[in-house]
Amino acid sequence: MLADDHALVRDVLRKYIEERPGLRIVAEASEGRELVEAVQTHRPDVAIVDLWMPGLSGADAARQITQSGSSTRVLILTMHEDLVHVRDALRAGAAGYVVKTAPARQLLDAIEAVSRGNFYVSPSVSHHLVQSVRAEDGAGSTLLSVLTPREREVMQLIAEGLSAKEIATKLGVSIKTAEAHRARLMAKLGVRKASLLVRIAIREGLVES
């Protein structure tokens, strides 16, 4: 299945993928939560997921999918080449990571690889990945790592300009819960205004500027 908030991209990707014998798109999603639901109902072999999606980031979506015990393999397709995103995605359980600067052929290779149970990372980023693993000694964590997945989710929605009520509706919880998440994550980040969260979210790559 395909998950990307850009319908146009989904359309052309679907055409491209379905040209291949043996590959078929069984579902699409334009948004994180939609993706998680679709995975449960359609049970695709592979989910091609854009890292940047409104509401729920691709990495958090990947986390939910893999932790739900689903057999669906998550293949991240994104424009972000920096290893922060790569590491987040892989740590969240993604089986593949393909950057959009790569030739399209690579996407097919990646689909092939992850559907067989292997892992695939675009050569251009795997190079950085090796260096980062080598340079690391355990400490490596972003500011956002102190947040729970749910809090990151809420933070992303706040940064997108949604109110507590809108977040509650989107997540299917009560307003008080959304407010509780917001209050906790703001306390953790030492911030007293939602508008400052936006800047942090942009700086951390949680949303686009």
Next chain:
Amino acid sequence: MLADDHALVRDVLRKYIEERPGLRIVAEASEGRELVEAVQTHRPDVAIVDLWMPGLSGADAARQITQSGSSTRVLILTMHEDLVHVRDALRAGAAGYVVKTAPARQLLDAIEAVSRGNFYVSPSVSHHLVQSVRAEDGAGSTLLSVLTPREREVMQLIAEGLSAKEIATKLGVSIKTAEAHRARLMAKLGVRKASLLVRIAIREGLVES
């Protein structure tokens, strides 16, 4: 011809477009200057250009192409739905503007339109365009120019996380005045939440992320 820094996107777009009889991709570019050169050597009817390109932005490239007297029509294809980018692109001489959230079919419509000498803008953004023209007074270039100096000042302070009261104190005016400025600039920008102002301010370079 196609210009996008993501090879994968170019690949699938080319496949999609070349499926149509009568459409053929004669050249590709992954970067702004490459695009400008390729237009001069290949003289395509239409250049599909991503707004986001290293080196030379799509809008600047469009400006160079149209001002060089070339007959090539520039069709912007981008993820940016905000009118800032739309206005920049159109002012730079682009004949079309299609957002990636639109269905792929729309790209073909746009190619058809601009190759006939017409203009095409995705319905979802043309809506904003009308509002902006209404709020505008003619001279304006960037988004910030529709704002008065005082409004820009207030906007910057909002983006830095100050409340209306703090802004009032800093500027030496009453809270009501600060609120009035804020309300007017938000109306001009078509924004209903201060948190969204932060993103615009960062994007426009008014504050740092």
Next chain:
DNA sequence: AAGCGACTAGGGGTTTCTACCGATCCCCGA
């Protein structure tokens, strides 16, 4: 002189945010 736009200021209203307090449920690790 008249009109317009920017800047200033205020009244009065609803909604949302922010910060407290409390609670239950469930999962996971010690």
Next chain:
DNA sequence: TCGGGGATCGGTAGAAACCCCTAGTCGCTT
């Protein structure tokens, strides 16, 4: 088994944001 933390809700209440209105002064243009 017992704790702890995460997620879920509820109440209260002040602060701030947001909305709609009027209105004065100033400077510039028509």
